Amino acid sequence: MSPFHKRIYSGISLVLLLFGCLFQVQAQKKPGIAFLAASSWEKVLAKAKQERKAVFLYVSTPGCRHCAHMEKDIFPMPEVARFYNATFVSHKINIEDKAQGEALAKQYGITAYPTYLYLSKDGELLHQSGGSKPAAEFILDGKNAFDPTKALLSLKRRYDTGDRSPSLLFHYSNALNLAHQANSPKETVVAEYLATQTPQQLASEENLRYLFSQYLGFHSPATQYFLRNQPRFSPLFKEEEVAHKAKRIITNTAQHAGTQNDTRLLQEVKHAIAAHFKDTSQLSALTTIYFYAGRHDWLPYAKATLEYSQTKANGDWQTLYESAMYLNAFAEDKEALSLGAKIMQQVIPLHKNYENLYLYAQLLQKTGNYSLALQTAKEAIAVAAQHNEDSRQARDLQMKLESRK
Numbered sequence: 001m002s003p004f005h006k007r008i009y010s011g012i013s014l015v016l017l018l019f020g021c022l023f024q025v026q027a028q029k030k031p032g033i034a035f036l037a038a039s040s041w042e043k044v045l046a047k048a049k050q051e052r053k054a055v056f057l058y059v060s061t062p063g064c065r066h067c068a069h070m071e072k073d074i075f076p077m078p079e080v081a082r083f084y085n086a087t088f089v090s091h092k093i094n095i096e097d098k099a100q101g102e103a104l105a106k107q108y109g110i111t112a113y114p115t116y117l118y119l120s121k122d123g124e125l126l127h128q129s130g131g132s133k134p135a136a137e138f139i140l141d142g143k144n145a146f147d148p149t150k151a152l153l154s155l156k157r158r159y160d161t162g163d164r165s166p167s168l169l170f171h172y173s174n175a176l177n178l179a180h181q182a183n184s185p186k187e188t189v190v191a192e193y194l195a196t197q198t199p200q201q202l203a204s205e206e207n208l209r210y211l212f213s214q215y216l217g218f219h220s221p222a223t224q225y226f227l228r229n230q231p232r233f234s235p236l237f238k239e240e241e242v243a244h245k246a247k248r249i250i251t252n253t254a255q256h257a258g259t260q261n262d263t264r265l266l267q268e269v270k271h272a273i274a275a276h277f278k279d280t281s282q283l284s285a286l287t288t289i290y291f292y293a294g295r296h297d298w299l300p301y302a303k304a305t306l307e308y309s310q311t312k313a314n315g316d317w318q319t320l321y322e323s324a325m326y327l328n329a330f331a332e333d334k335e336a337l338s339l340g341a342k343i344m345q346q347v348i349p350l351h352k353n354y355e356n357l358y359l360y361a362q363l364l365q366k367t368g369n370y371s372l373a374l375q376t377a378k379e380a381i382a383v384a385a386q387h388n389e390d391s392r393q394a395r396d397l398q399m400k401l402e403s404r405k
Contacts, residue, residue, distance in 0.1 A: 032076035033058075033084045035092045041100060048089040048121040054145065056088035057117040059110050061095050066132035067114040077135050087142060088118075112180035118145035127151040128179040141178075152179055159189070169193035170210070177213060187216050194221050208236055212245065218253040218268070227276045246276075247283065254287040258294020266291055282312045289323065298331040302339035309346040317350040321359070328362050338367045354384040358394045365401065374401040 035058070036044055048055045060067035074080060084090060093101030095110065108117060108125065118127040118141070127145035144150035155172040169192050176186040194202070201207060202225065212233055214222045226233070227249065233242045250269055257265040266287070273283045285308045292301035305323035313320060320343050327340035344360035357380035364373035377398045384391035 031078070032081050033090050034081075035090045039091065041091070041104060044089060044091045045121070045123050051089060052121065053089050054087065054121060054126065055117075055119040055123070056084060056090040056142065057104070057119060058090065058092040059095060059101070059105055059108075059113060059115040059117065060092065061113050064113040069132050070114055070138075074133075074135055074138055080135050080138060083139050083142060089121075109182035110180075111182045115180065116141055118142065118151075125153055127153065127175070128181065130178060130180050144175075150175065152176070164192060164196075166193060166196040169196065174210070174213075187220050190214055190216060191221050194225070203232060205236060208233055212237060215248070215252075218249065218256075218265070218272075223249060227272055230276065247286070250283055251286050251290045254290035255294040258291040258297075261295065282314065282316075285312045286319065289319070293323075293326060296330065298327060298336045299333055299339075302327055302331070302336040302343070306339050306343055306346075309343055313346070315350060317347045317356075320344075320347045321351075321356060324359055324363060328359060328366070334367060337363055341367055341369070352383065354380050354387070354389050354391065354394070357383060358397070361394065361397055365397065370401055370404055374398065377401060 033056075036047065039047075044055060060071075093104055095101050095105045095113065105115075108128075112130055114132070115128065115130040116138075117125060118129075119125050127141070127150075129141040129144075133141075148154040149171060152172075152175040155168065155175055158168055159172050169189055173186060173189040173193055176184050176189060197207060202211075211222050211226055214220075214226075216222050227246065230242055230246060250273060253269050254266060257263070257269065269287055270284065273280050273287065277283055285304070289301060289304045289308060292298075292304055301323065305320060309320050324340045324343045324347065327336055327343075331337050331340065341360065341363040344356065344363055347356050348360060357376055361373045361376040361380060364370075364376060377394045380394040381391045381398065383389075384394065
């Protein structure tokens with residue numbers, strides 16, 4: 001090789017080496033929000049003061065489905081990373097770590113996940129939000145922390161000093177709705193706001209959207225207004241969204257009645273179904289199911305769900321799956337578990353996916369039907385492979401069942 005070609009070859013090799021190193025560094029550098037790794041809360045605040053930035057504290061748990069969605073799909077987005085990395089020193093905690101995460105969650109009264117806390121560089125809480133949401137709304141959460149008309153803590157100060165103007169009550173209750181705080185005054189604030197509105201004002205688009213976003217106790221004015229006036233919401237929301245909200249109010253209240261063994265509240269729920277719904281049979285059946293769930297009375301719960309699956313479900317596989325999941329997790333009575341397996345028999349033709357097949361296999365195993373359990377576990381693994389899903393749990397079950405031979 002001539003000296004000239006040697007120089008060319010050496011130059012190309014150097015460029016390729018540098019490019020390879022650069023590519024390796026970029027591949028190792030994870031995009032998205034730059035959370036401080038394994039750092040104490042004191043170091044987080046010290047870094048915030050040093051960089052003159054506010055603090056974003058992300059609170060999650062390992063089993064939180066919405067947390068996983070935000071971490072996988074929203075936090076890595078370029079526009080999200082640009083805003084959060086330029087504006088905040090970011091830190092994340094696990095509520096179940098039995099250490100710093102659990103302590104901070106208790107300190108700030110966290111009751112739902114994911115939760116997003118926005119604090120000053122001195123650690124003073126400015127704003128709080130949470131839930132699964134699109135990138136634009138998540139960025140807006142961060143911006144609201146610096147807006148006195150939107151930030152939770154500035155609104156709270158005005159409320160605590162006696163401000164009861166409709167504007168303050170409206171914005172403060174909206175902020176509380178996103179915050180999911182322990183001992184939240186949200187229900188009181190919403191009731192105070194609604195009391196400032198005339199019947200004509202309540203029927204405005206802004207107020208109907210506001211009312212639709214509220215999930216409060218059964219006796220709250222917001223809940224009762226929604227139940228009485230469901231047709232008013234249909235022009236603004238899809239009919240299935242209105243129906244879902246109404247169903248959720250009824251089932252949540254029935255479950256609460258079961259938890260408290262409150263038969264009077266159960267009767268109030270049944271009266272509301274008769275007064276405000278056209279299809280009363282399905283909701284009445286669901287009311288019974290959720291009342292038993294609240295009582296943890298698993299055999300009647302299983303029987304009521306199986307009857308619902310055979311007569312009134314009309315394709316509602318989600319309720320059936322939920323019942324079978326609770327039976328698998330909590331029921332010890334073999335008859336109740338056997339009914340859970342029969343419920344899943346109704347689910348599989350409606351919605352065959354990995355989760356449903358795996359749950360069915362678990363129930364079959366618990367009831368001693370090992371052959372069918374093994375067959376179903378294998379089918380779950382095959383379905384997971386088709387959709388590139390994690391099937392470790394089903395594979396573990398398969399190994400356990402095969403070891404019985």
